[in-house]
Amino acid sequence: MKYFVTLANASTNLNNDKDSPYSLIIMLFLFGIIFYLIIFRPQQKKSKEHERLMDSIIPGDEILTKGGLIGKVDRTCNNSDYLIVKLSDSNKIFLHKNFITSVLPKGTMDSI
Structure with missing residues (x-):
């Protein structure tokens, strides 16, 4: 049993002698690069x-919102990030551009 204890102490002493003061800086730099890329x-x-x-949104585009609404852009407000979207012939909503998920192909509303 005494043999295993001396081997364990010897192995820990070897690792302490080879530590470099720059190894921590290099590892932090590598983790930073990986974090940035991922x-x-x-x-x-x-x-x-x-x-x-x-x-790229223009009037006439058919859009899908984050809430799941599908509509056609009726008009854009000048110098603003807001749109007026026509959901049906009688329903229009005032919508911020950030809530648009995607622009749908033409004719999507007619096919639904």
């Missing part, structure tokens, strides 16, 4: 894509 970069791409979608 989390921040894809989120930035998704945000830019949604911004392009909101800028």
Whole structure:
């Protein structure tokens, strides 16, 4: 049993002698790069894509909102991020562009 205790002590002493003061800095730097590539970069791409979608909306486009409403853009408000969306012939809503999930193909409302 005494043999195993001395081997355990010897192995811990070997690891302490080889530690570098820069190893922590290098590991933090590597984790930072991995964190950026996995989390921040894809989120930035998704945000830019949604911004392009909101800028490309014109009257007549059929859209899907985050709430599940499907409607046709009736008109856009000047110098504003708001739209007037026609859900049916008698229903219109005032909607912020951030609530638009996607632009649907033409004729989607007619086929439903």
